[in-house]
Amino acid sequence: MELLLQLLANGLVQGAMVACLAAGFGIVYRALRVFHVAMGAQFVFSSYAFYTLAGVLGWNPWVAGTAAVVASVAFALALEFAVYRPFARKGCSGGAAMVASLGVLIFTENALALVFGNEVKTIPHPPPGMFALGPVKLTSLQLLQFVVCATLFVVVGGLMGRGRWFKASWALGDEPRLVHALALPMGALRAWTVSLGGVLVAVPALLVSADTGMDPHEGLRWLLVASMASFFGGSGSYWAWGVGALAIGAAQAFAVWRLPAQWSDAVAFTLLLAALALRPGGLFGAPRRPEEMA
Amino acid sequence: MTYLLHLGVMLGLYAMLALSANMSIGYGGLLTLATAAFYxxxxxxxxxxxxxxxxxxLAALPSTLAGAALSGFLFxxxxLxxxxxxxxxxxxxxxxxxxxVFCNWTDVTGGAYGFPDIPRPSIFGLAFDSQGAFCALTLASAAAVALLAWLFGRTRFALALKALxxxxxxxxxxxxxxxxxxxVAMVLSAAMAALPGALFAAYxxxxxxTGFSIGESVLVLAMLVVGGSGNLRGPVVGAxxxxxxxxxxxxxxxxxxxxGPVREMTYGILLVVLMYLKPRGLAGEYAIR
Structure with missing residues (x-):
């Protein structure tokens, strides 16, 4: 029983981080209608920005973290202006934009590998403290990961229903033509959406890299985790992404109960794929036939 | 000369992989990133x-293709x-x-240590153990796959696939x-990807x-983006x-x-630029949607 509670706690920590990533992926995918593969590039870019500032230049970790989030937003805006917007203006297909986004991911990962090398980089820090909550033990870094990511996800989710720009960003995904009809600034709204996505991706990226280090080629794995969470929850609901993320976190945590840790991704993806095959629209999405997804 | 023969082998293997992905992506419009799984x-x-x-x-190769085809069916x-x-x-x-599975099912795959001592093929006593003989075998296989792909492109089934x-x-x-x-298209695609996989192992x-990661699937996709898809020329040119x-x-x-990184960065740039300027690739018929 103690082991199960410990695994559940680990799953919640992982799920909170995946929830932010799923939201960072989902809002861009939903609003811009681009399968945001470059989210993986944002993940590794912000991790390495944090590593450079905190690990190499020795900045205070909080200042370095804030600067890395700003760098992630700058990266997102550059992506929007250099790739996504020109593709949208030209009327390129979603598949074309997705492949271009994949190109950005490949370019970024390898540019980072060229500069920093392919080996895992870690940011030196004192051993984290250990907290016991009954039978469950978490490190101070795990607690920080959970608190920061869960708070960010809930705050952004709350604002999605209240803040003017947040609501407009969501509406952009529902009906893009209404944005023009309501005289909302389409360009600024797109830039705002990718920036918000940049924040939602950067924060868990920094917390993951502070814990386990980073290598330049892990972006695609996190993209897959985030997109699976988003699809599993159902692409039409912000809170459903959180449920999908918790399911992935729990599946990864519980996979190590009976199997070696390196099987966790394979087991989690197998379970989610099986569940998605039974309900292709996601847990909270409307049931759809495959051809309706095209 | 050995270097040129090695290039010939690689060219043959990747042409077959690109033709395999073309079956799903170019003819079916199904953008797959699982080519390396079947490879x-x-x-x-x-x-x-x-x-x-x-x-x-001669016994192992058809069984390998049948196994991959069955996996493709389940996939x-x-x-779908x-x-x-x-x-x-x-x-x-x-x-x-x-x-x-490749990394962690160590009893069968050897995991990260790999699977050693795979024999070179021998057909009716003719051993393909020299570089030149293996290059000929690979290019002949690629030519056979290309011929089958060309014949496939002329069938009513291919028309139905394109219509879908x-x-x-x-x-x-x-x-x-x-x-x-x-x-059927995905089953054919899986078997077509397994053939270069078997030849690569033997080679x-x-x-x-490491040779079967998602990066390899992305590389094959890049071949279709650069060369084009939906016909025979595009994938071969891209490869x-x-x-x-x-x-x-x-x-x-x-x-x-x-x-290494510069090569990959070049692929990345090519994907962005070609998708924007030439979405059908250099010699393809189908623009990814």
Whole structure:
């Protein structure tokens, strides 16, 4: 029983981080209608920005973290202006934009590998403290990961229903033509959406890299985790992404109960794929036939 | 000369892989990133059958293709529940699962240590143990696959597949069964990817999981983007360009630790630029949607 509670706690920590990533992926995918593969590039870019500032230049970790989030937003805006917007203006297909986004991911990962090398980089820090909550033990870094990511996800989710720009960003995904009809600034709204996505991706990226280090080629794995969470929850609901993320976190945590840790991704993806095959629209999405997804 | 023969082998292997992906992407419009999963499955299955079970090349190769085809059939049952980006995510998940199996099922695959001592093929006493003989075998296989792909492109089935790619609901109203047609395409694609996998295993006599990661699937996709898809020319042109491009970088005198990332960065830029300027690629018929 103690082991199960410990695994559940680990799953919640992982799920909170995946929830932010799923939201960072989902809002861009939903609003811009681009399968945001470059989210993986944002993940590794912000991790390495944090590593450079905190690990190499020795900045205070909080200042370095804030600067890395700003760098992630700058990266997102550059992506929007250099790739996504020109593709949208030209009327390129979603598949074309997705492949271009994949190109950005490949370019970024390898540019980072060229500069920093392919080996895992870690940011030196004192051993984290250990907290016991009954039978469950978490490190101070795990607690920080959970608190920061869960708070960010809930705050952004709350604002999605209240803040003017947040609501407009969501509406952009529902009906893009209404944005023009309501005289909302389409360009600024797109830039705002990718920036918000940049924040939602950067924060868990920094917390993951502070814990386990980073290598330049892990972006695609996190993209897959985030997109699976988003699809599993159902692409039409912000809170459903959180449920999908918790399911992935729990599946990864519980996979190590009976199997070696390196099987966790394979087991989690197998379970989610099986569940998605039974309900292709996601847990909270409307049931759809495959051809309706095209 | 050995170097040129090695290039010939690589060209043949990647041309077959690109033609395999073309079956799903170019003819079916199903953007898959799981090509390397079936490539790896072919390599490991062939390696196990020949090195562990002691089967001959002529027995192991058809069994490998049949095993991959069966896997492709099962894969299709799940992946065809989705379309568009969700289909691609499902293929990425399958690729990740397959890679996890290659890395961690150590009793069969050898895990990160790899699978050694895979014998070179021998057909009716003719051993393909020299570089030249193996290059001839690979290029002959690629030519046979290309011929079959060309013949396939002239069938009514290919027309049905293209019709589904272009407008699935409209094609379905004409009596074309999407699930059946797409399933056959994915089964053929899986078997076509397993063939170069088996030949690769036999060529290098050793396989490890690094050659079958999602990066390899992305490379094959890049071949279709660069060369084009939906016909025979595009994938072959794309494979030729992306196999020869790294060699050009090698002659540019870049050190290996620089040449690798620079090559990949070039792929990345090509994907962005070609998707914007020439979405049908250099010689293709189909623009990815």
């Amino acid at each position: 790896g499955m072919g390599a490991y299955l062939y390696a196990w059958l020949t090195a562990t079970a002691g089967w001959s090349f 299709a049952q799940v992946a 529940r989705f379309r568009s980006e969700a289909f691609t995510v499902a293929t990425m998940a399958v690729q990740t699962i397959a890679f996890g 790619r272009d407008d699935e609901p409209a094609a379905a109203t004409l009596g074309i069964a999407p699930r059946r047609v797409f399933t 290098v006599s050793y396989v490890d999981p 030729a360009i992306l196999v020869l491009l790294p060699e050009a970088l090698r002659f540019a005198g870049l050190p290996a630790e620089v040449a």
